[in-house]
Amino acid sequence: MTTDVTTTSSDATTAERATRCGFIGLGSQGAPIARRMIDAGFPTMLWARRPESLAPYEGGGATFASTVAELGACCDHVGLCVVNDDDVRQVCADLIPAMRPGSRIAIHSTIHPDTCRAIAQEALDEGIVVIDAPVSGGSPAAEAGTLTLMLGGDPEIIEAALPVFRSFGRLIVRLGDAGAGQHAKLINNTLLAANIGLADRALEAGDQLDLDRAALIELLLASSGRSMGVEVRGRMAHPTAFAHGASLLKKDMNLLGAVIGEKTDAFQTFRAAGADFLRRALGE
Known part of the structure; x- marks a missing residue:
């Protein structure tokens, strides 16, 4: 198993900021992650089941989607930080068919590794790539941009996603293929x-x-x-x-x-x- 550790700066280049990002799951940890992505200059679209979750982002550089599918159709990189396996499955069922081939999903939720692998295969069948990317540190670390990311997935795909991950993470470790981050x-x-x-x-x-x-x-x-x-x-x-x-x-x-x-x-x-x-x- 290969392990890669990244602790580089969170600054993104102009080209990297052109990555159109989406985020779903604006809870105590997801909300500050989304804010860090927005503040780093990534064009970011948000969706939430509860409209009041979007209120803190009004006039703050984000756009809002009315459906998960709308968000998926507009984004190159989508982060998920919902609560459990069923939530991830439900969101991905709408998200994957709407995304363009070559787009990617980062699953920041903590779920069963088999769920992560199954979703990664479903996405791959549609030309979408999935990074298994649970985080540690809680809302204080998310707000400070110092979360730890435990990654599973293709090294080249992870490399492409690093500019986004560096906007909210300090220690970024690849532990193996999809599921390894969840382990x-x-x-x-x-x-x-x-x-x-x-x-x-x-x-x-x-x-x-x-x-x-x-x-x-x-x-x-x-x-x-x-x-x-x-x-x-x-x-x-x-x-x-x-x-x-x-x-x-x-x-x-x-x-x-x-x-x-x-x-x-x-x-x-x-x-x-x-x-x-x-x-x-x-x-x-």
């Missing part, structure tokens, strides 16, 4: 869930030993026990404050189990570390 994202998110679960137990141990919780969190974040899990858990007054994030991490943990097998040692270890915290966060 990496599932591992990343399941590891985060496990780390949060371990951090939760560490803070529980501190409580049992009558340690000052705020001081313990500060110490752990500056010591060899530090992790993103400590940072995330340390911000919560109670696990239920993380219910939305927990629902997404549980989805991704289950997807990883489906991909590598729930009885594998790796998955058993992940689940043992994170499942109890996720249950409590979701009030189960």
